Every structure is written in structure tokens, then in C-alpha cells.
Amino acid sequence: MAIRDVLMRGDLALTPSEEKIVLLLLTDYPTSGLGTASSLARRAGVSDPTVVRLVVKLGYEGFPDFQAKLLAEVEARLHSPLLMMETKRQSGSSDSAVLAYLDSVTAALQKATAATPVQTYERAARLLMEAKGEIVLVGGRFSRHIAGMLAGYLAQFRSGVRDLGVLSPQTFDTLADLGRRDVLVVFDYRRYQLDVMAYASQAAALDVRILLFTDQWLSPISDLAEVTIVSPLEVASPYDTLAPAIAQMEALTAQIVSTLGDDARARIERIEKVRRANAVTLDSDAEGQTVGPRKTAGPRKTPGPKAAKQDDKA
16 A cells, blocks of 8 residues: 555544644655654654654554655656666566566556546546536656547547647647636656646646546646546556556546436437548448448540540441
């Protein structure tokens, strides 16, 4: 369990002094716990022994143990593929590496089931479908592709969906049109991207509501998000997997589909009608016959001399 989750446990019986420490740790997480016990006590306005008693109550052997686990958590959040290359290098044949990787992805998908309660998906679905303004989606270098996929689904269910794609200085201009009626969907996984965090922070300052997809170490945007969906990332590779994140995005889509009303269904029908009219995809008609793109007539051929002679004889 992450230290942040330990600090937020509802069954903790804390004294007023201990509450001050917990509040400080959560407000400036995780940096507030990286100094000495004395500096933490001084900032919280409590005694040094109070800090020690608190960490023991939380289940740690002492402040050094608490801080060591906090440092390990911070390091895990910041790991790059280069840092993980040696620790996750596979031995043996390429076949064993493939199977080990696929097994680890399967395990990550199973963990994703327990990482976020079903009620969170329900809240996220309501947030998206009940928003009176725009739904704006953004993500990092890889996760923005998942944002684009979700945007494609949402655009079938409702209007006012905008995928920001690659963030640029011009993209930040879109903040001028956002406000409390709008929802920002953010995909942000370790190592958290500075421009994505900046956009989310500025949107939050405009009272934009935020739905966040992130990992178990939690993007700093989690402090601003109204709803957070957590995905495990670690697999048998130097590169984190986004397979659980895609599954969670599709699970949210399934939740939305299960609650669609007549207006959303009518919108999907209109979209399908437009697609059929423009032969966008290979479809089947009502009788199950394949319907493909309409063929256009080619240029009319001019009869050659031989054909002309045959016409004269006719």
C-alpha cells in the first residue's frame, strides 16, 4: 500500500497533534516527509516524539523505516526505461522473454480490476455524460493515444468532445474557453509530463472538473482531480505497459454504453447514417449482403480506328 493511502485510512484514531502531521504530509506529498523527523515536527508545530509515535502507529518500525519506504516510492515514480533496463533484463531465449512479458501483462490486467472500485467508473461516466460544456482530453507522449481513443468513443455519445493531441503553445490557448461547465480528461503516467501537469493545473484554476487516469504512484494531478482511475504499470520490461489503462478506458466506455438514453442512441444512428452515405467502412445491409465503397464510372473511351470500321460495316 502506498504511504499516501496509509495516511488517508479512515480507521486511524489520531490525536490533534498527529492530525497536523498527517495533514502536512498530504498537503506537500511526498517532499514533506523527506527531511528529518525534527524538521517535520517543527513545520507541523509538534514535538519530535509525536512524529515518531505517529509513524509507529501507521505500522512502520520508526521514522527511518517510514522515510526509506517513502524514498523507495519516490524513486519508483521517477524510474526511466534506462534505469530499469538492467533490473528487468530477461535471460534465456527470445521466446521466454515474450512469454514472461505476456504473463506479466495478464497479471497487471488482473491487478487493474482491484485498483479502482466500480463506483469510481460510475462516477466518471456521470461526470462525462452530464457535463454541460465541453469534454477536453489530453495525455502524455504515449498515453495521448488512449486519450484520442476515448475521444473517438465519446464523440459518438455526445457533442462537444475535443482531443488536444500533442500539446503546443497554441494548444494552451484553448484554456481561454474553458470553465466550470467543462470537464478535462487527463492520462498521465510515470514519468509525469510537465506540460500535461501545467495544462491540468491551469484548467483546475478555472474550476474545470478533472477526470484523471494514472498509475499507482499517482500523478501530481491527482490532487486536482475529482475522479481518479488507477492502473498498474509494471511488467517484465523496462517499459511500462498501458494495456491495463486501455482496458480501463474501454471499461468506462462500456459503463457509459450501459446507461445511454434515447438522445445518445439517436446520435449514434445519425452518425452511422452519415458513414453509410459516404461509404466510410465495409458494412452489411439489412439482408446481410456486404456493402462496399461505391464505384465511380471511369472516363469514356474513344473508339479506335478498327472499332470505327466495324461500326461502318454495321
